[in-house]
Amino acid sequence: MGATISGLVDHEKLTSNISPLETGLGDLPESCIALVLTHLDPIEICKISRVSRTFHQASLTDLVWEPKLPQNYQILLKNYKNLWSNVSENSCLLTKKEIFVRLCRPNHFGSSNYKAFWMEKNRGMCVCISWKEMKITGIEDRRYWTHVSSDESRFNTFAFLKQIWWVEVEGNLEFEFPAGNYSVFFRLQLGKTSRRLGRRICTVDQVHGWNIKPVQFQLSTSNGQQASAQYYLNEPGKWINYYVGDFVVDSMPTKLKFSMTQIDCTHTKGGLCLDSVLIRSGGLI
DSSP states (O other): OHHHHHHHHHHHHHTTTOOTTSOOGGGSOHHHHHHHHTTSOHHHHHHHTTSOHHHHHHHTSHHHHGGGSOTTHHHHHHHOGGGSSSTTOOGGGOOHHHHHHHHHSOEEOSSSSSEEEEEETTTEEEEEEEGGGSEETTTTOTTTEEEEEOTTSTTSEEEEEOOBSOEEEEEEEEEOOOSEEEEEEEEEEESEEEEETTEEEEEOTTOBSTTTSOEEEEEEETTSOEEEEEEOOOOBTSOEEEEEEEEEESSSOEEEEEEEEEOOTTSOBBOEEEEEEEEEESSOO
């Protein structure tokens, strides 16, 4: 399809001096151009829109952008008001392209700013939940946990575990996912990162206890789906998305519960950064 458009562009250059009785690229009906653009991805559409005024107008039509939207976009508009610019804005007046653009940016929801959803190219809907939205053993006791501000977190903060005998992290979510398959990940890092003279520094001297017993991860949905996984944590210095499992959405809304535990009290563990839980369509990353 991209080669076809390229050929049309070359043809327009070659026929720029044709007589009034001949036809050129600018004579293509806008509706035909729009139909061609429906087969392109958003980045390609934006590039092609610069070919001519006719192509630009065609790239703005609802026909082009509606197939790119999730099937439940009207429910998202209704339930998540922050997709609108202001309270007086009427969502019915938004073009499909405007809706697409707003869905692609992070949209916070709930009673805090620690849950967000957005669309990713070729991956569909993504949801991220900060550790601040989870129930964590000993999180308010500074002997065990500290709260660290960081630009490495989507929510600008992560929790750092200094040392504890057992770890229990639990969270839940209710969201209007479009129908499809989704995967759940815990975003963790061994070692605490900081900046020194503009360079990223990761301190791992407090990392211990994660290679003795595996960490257990679990996932369940309100309609009975379950998944679990376990990992030894042994790669310090980098953020890793630990895959928990998959679930399928065929009706909305979807309620999820997820957890991470290491409750063997025969040894202490520490030096772990907990950032968030990521839910995305499209399988493993």
